[in-house]
Amino acid sequence: MFISIITPAYNRAETLHRCYESLKEQSFKSFEWIIVDDGSTDETAQTVSAWQSECDMDIIYIQKPNGGKPSAVNHGVKIANGEMCAIVDSDDSLCNDGLKTLTDTWQTLAPDVRDTYWCVCALVEDSVTRQIVGDLFPSDNITITGGEFQFKYKIEGDKFGLMRTALLKSNPYPEAEDYKFVPESYIWNRLGREYKYVCINKVVLTYYMPTGFGIGNLSGKANRIRNAKGLIMCEVDVVNKDLHRWFFNAPIFFFKRAAQLSRYAIHSASLMRQYKNLESIWGKIIVLASFPIGFTLYLGDRLWFKYYYAPIKAKLVRETIS
Incomplete structure (x- = not known):
């Protein structure tokens, strides 16, 4: 299986290294890293160029005018070559076995039923407390719909998923000039009504909370x-x-x-x-x-x-x- 990791970045040269270092340490190596620079004015381009020169990881760097995270994600998904993809924020890091854990779980699904699923969903930990963010799933390797996720089990808190690229290509985030942010839950909700999740109680990503006043915090x-x-x-x-x-x-x-x-x-x-x-x-x-x-x-x-x-x-x- 080949995976596309998509990272939208806007003036994140100081934090993007977390993602880079974590991807270098992945035990699962069959992936490409697509960085979509959403109009940065800092040293992002130079930083990524240095990484492309120093390592053999497949790094694809795209620059575009600033349009917000949904627009950047859509750009990355359009050129993604992987069967599955993951959206890793520019200030977060994957656990060393994160991709392997997600891939192994997906491959436990019988090939003839995979078309009924869209996502392998796993847990996230806080970078400071090292505690799980939000709720555990009711059981490990549970198969649920989006409605059951939200309304039956009432699972809250950030989660991280490996998603079917074809479904994201056919269900892009809406874009317009008068807004630059659409919650990720918009797509998760829509796809979760038609396709199932397989959820695992394993931490695969470390989440870094924004610090300071938070002017750049998308969800602020x-x-x-x-x-x-x-x-x-x-x-x-x-x-x-x-x-x-x-x-x-x-x-x-x-x-x-x-x-x-x-x-x-x-x-x-x-x-x-x-x-x-x-x-x-x-x-x-x-x-x-x-x-x-x-x-x-x-x-x-x-x-x-x-x-x-x-x-x-x-x-x-x-x-x-x-």
């Missing part, structure tokens, strides 16, 4: 506010496709997602349009019922942005200039 509040249009798609998708089947398994979950839908729809000035995109009367009712919470979250965001984020960012800019 500031970037989520700026990219509200990308987040809304995920919320609308869940309410439309999962509510009718799973509401009574996780009612609080759906009220939270409905509130988030209102929150980000107000940020993007598209509340009525998003409401019209809801496909069922029950979805509309839940969004209306949770609207006061969503509006409160929106007001909290505005206050946070004005009185906390903006002053600190202005201070950091002044310090950089001076």
Whole structure:
């Protein structure tokens, strides 16, 4: 089996070495590393060029205008040659047997049933505490659907997966000029409705939490506010496709997602349009019922942005200039 490792990178020359060093130490060697430079202005190009010269690892380096992580992932997937692929962030590192563990698990599936699966999913550890991030799976080597993952077993926390490249090629992340972030769960949810996961209780990746103020943190509040249009798609998708089947398994979950839908729809000035995109009367009712919470979250965001984020960012800019 040949694997494509895809790493989106934006001004990550100082952290990308973690990924590089971990890939060099992999016990499984049949892979290519595709680095998609999403408009970096730091030393990323020079750093990668040095690695290409000093090691025999197959490193493919692509430069593109800044378009956000989903756009970078899509670029990497388009040129990926592997049967399977994995998205490794530019500040994280794989455990030495990470790829082997995932590959061995995939190959335990009978060839005639592999088309019904899309992902081998494993655990992630925190770089500081060395503790598992989020929940364990109910059992090792369990086969579950995306709905069971979220609503039956209510598994939370970051996970890491080896995914079928062909399915990612045919299901790219949505891209637009007015947002640069779409949660990874958007694709995981969509594919998880049609295909199964095989999940293992083994740590395969070390996750490094962003430090400092977090201006560059894709999942941070500031970037989520700026990219509200990308987040809304995920919320609308869940309410439309999962509510009718799973509401009574996780009612609080759906009220939270409905509130988030209102929150980000107000940020993007598209509340009525998003409401019209809801496909069922029950979805509309839940969004209306949770609207006061969503509006409160929106007001909290505005206050946070004005009185906390903006002053600190202005201070950091002044310090950089001076």
